[in-house]
Amino acid sequence: MNAPDQGQQPPTSAWSIYRAIVGIGALCALLIVTVYMATADRIRENQERFLAFAVSQVLPATQSTVGVVLDENGQLVKTDETLTLPVFLGYGTDDELVGAIVTAQGMGYADNIRVLYAYSFELNAIVGFMILESRETPGLGDKVETEAHFVANFEALDATLTADGDALLNPIVTVKQGQKTEPWQLDGITGATITAEAIGKLLNDSANILVPALERDAAGFALNQTSEEQ
Amino acid sequence: MLGKEVSATDDFVKGLWRENPVFVQMLGLCPALAVSNTAINALTMGLATTFVLLMSGISVSALRKFIPREARIVSFICIIASFVTAVDYLLAAISLELHRSLGAFIALIVVNCLILGRAEIFASKNTLSRSVLDALGMGVGFTAALLFIGVVREILGSGSLFGVALFPDNFQTWTVMVLPSGGFFAMAMWLLVVNWLKKQKEAAEKQAQEAAA
């Protein structure tokens, strides 16, 4: 089946194997890095545009934002880095603090759900909500994005803190559809229980950590402060 | 020379039907079922895979004299992985939304048996032009197969096509079709159609043979 000299092929020299692997490796590295650098700016633009859109949805009064993050001491500090879970302070037309915009994520039914929510210092409540990424079942779990009564939960979802400001006074929790009695409860969705509960849990976990820090530190971030004044 | 010409178009056409990657060779099933819950996802995945197939086919074919037998698989994997990384970033630059809905499955193109298979079976042993045709044929066949599955799943499961609602609101969608089980069922359905068509063709050929005899 093969040409007669097939069986007598000399074993390939180590040199030609090394040469091939190193050569291919170098070419691959070149390709990867080139594409990465070429697309990096465009990707960042896309991400910023999307985030700007999302922010305008959850906290429409926002005119400008300042990125913040919790440092190791639990203090809120300014940051310019792109984080996995960015948190922003939103400022209005007169540079007044209108609220905080927080990204949170948690395990839903199929995969991680990433959300964006807006916290109002005035109302001590979550006033805006938007799903950034979700791979929940289309037609079932993704009702959390469209179902009117679920969306209505976020007109003023109570997030008042305890007296010492360390945690949420009443944990945010999802209840069965139609059984919402308190402002800190989320009216669930029958038929999408798991996704609705997941959202309640991830909001609770995120708010418990961030709202105390926001209430405590956010006032200190006036807009015309530069980063030296940390 | 006629033989060579026929062979060239055959390189392309065989991927569409006779050696269709999804329905005949049963390769690359993972993405076929996973991302085909909507038609646009299926199309994007098909195009991305075709891109990787084409580029890796070109690279492997161009470098085939340079890669010794022992270093084959490692080299192929490196090349394929690089192009998959490239397509990952390219897709994110083109449409963040599509990139998000496909998620980790773009990266999973690297383990699509189809690409490694074509590199090993064809591109490493054939000229550049033939490899290009082969890769394109397989890619188009793959995309078409994915689209078939995706269109069925989206129409039945969401009542829409490419995001455009087809039916009035009271259409009760057959939600199972966009769930994993639906993927299995849709694929089984198309496989039945393909098998039936094959049988018809074989019967017709047999009849023709007997008539000629």
Add this chain to the structure above:
Amino acid sequence: MSDASHWSIFLNSALVNNFVLAYFLGLCPFFGVSAPLGTAVRMGGAVSFVMLVASVCAFSINLLLDAINAPYLRIISYILVIASTVQLVEMLMRKLSPPTFRALGIFLPLITTNCAILGVALFQTNRGYGFTSSVVYALGAGAGFALALVLMAGVREKLDLAEVPDLVKGTAAALVVGGILSMCFMGFAGLGR
């Protein structure tokens, strides 16, 4: 970063979001190897082992990549590590258990292209699991994969003896079985929350 308990991660990756039946990963061996029950068990074992090793390696590689800020190397480094692990497992198996090695045949090197293993590595990275969570996740994924394989093998053995129309024989029937199994596993939704 995850708050999910380890038990819930395990149940999730083994049952609720079974890699084969919910994520469609690892289908080649699912349809190809499943025939005799014994082979299915061995295959499941081999894949589980590779998943575990791949998970640990992926976690370490990811730490390194974050440190040098080179996320673009993720795909290529993951797949190379998996390929090397499979090579290692092949050599070990040839030495330690030749009958298993022979029984698995061509499917052993094909584990490299098993989407499920790369899937484990990628998903755990995307979800930001810590070290123990990653290991638990991989163990669950392996167990789930083996379970799906064994279930399929069992049904297939019966299916081969049943009277099935010609058109449906073979893969089409296996796909339908897969679809039904997938629906059954959907019943696990909410387990372990």
